[in-house]
Amino acid sequence: MSCPILSTMLMEIPNIFGFLSRHKGTCSLAEELKTDYRRKASELRFSLSDKNVAEKSREFFGLVHSSFSRLLGITQATTFSEVKRTVRDADHIDDGYKIALLSFLDEIEHLEYDFPEFVSEAELEIAKEKDAAMHYLSYLKKKAGGNARKKLAELDRILLEDEPVTAKAILENYIGKFEELLEGFKV
Numbered sequence: 001m002s003c004p005i006l007s008t009m010l011m012e013i014p015n016i017f018g019f020l021s022r023h024k025g026t027c028s029l030a031e032e033l034k035t036d037y038r039r040k041a042s043e044l045r046f047s048l049s050d051k052n053v054a055e056k057s058r059e060f061f062g063l064v065h066s067s068f069s070r071l072l073g074i075t076q077a078t079t080f081s082e083v084k085r086t087v088r089d090a091d092h093i094d095d096g097y098k099i100a101l102l103s104f105l106d107e108i109e110h111l112e113y114d115f116p117e118f119v120s121e122a123e124l125e126i127a128k129e130k131d132a133a134m135h136y137l138s139y140l141k142k143k144a145g146g147n148a149r150k151k152l153a154e155l156d157r158i159l160l161e162d163e164p165v166t167a168k169a170i171l172e173n174y175i176g177k178f179e180e181l182l183e184g185f186k187v
Helices: 004-012 022-047 053-071 080-089 095-143 146-161 167-184
Strands: none
């Protein structure tokens, strides 16, 4: 014999141990964290300017580190190397995503310490390549005739109009990569 009053009372008692259900709680927490980190990345991108790029780059590197540490369940302070080790050891992460994330974390780890020098080197390399292209176009214009010379002059104009790479543009690119990786992160 079952008592209808007792069974009704038992059905109305909330599960006070729901937090122990790891799978359910972790998924919703991870989604909340991902949403919060995407919002922070968006705010960072919006507030980024050529004048504050050094400050914002430090914020970005901290955001990348803390977000993936938390999403991977790392509770103690870690280095990027330790985060990468955790990613390598994680069985629940898809191999393709793991490769992309490890590559991104490698780049971020190097950029964090070399960002100003990296930007200067990138700008110098691009300037050298552009200069070499301009010299080659000049040579081709001298050798070419008629329509070919006009087309080469058009290429010359395009090269001169090309916007130089800035620290801001590089950081914006990495913020975009970070947002993509957050979107693809699965628990």
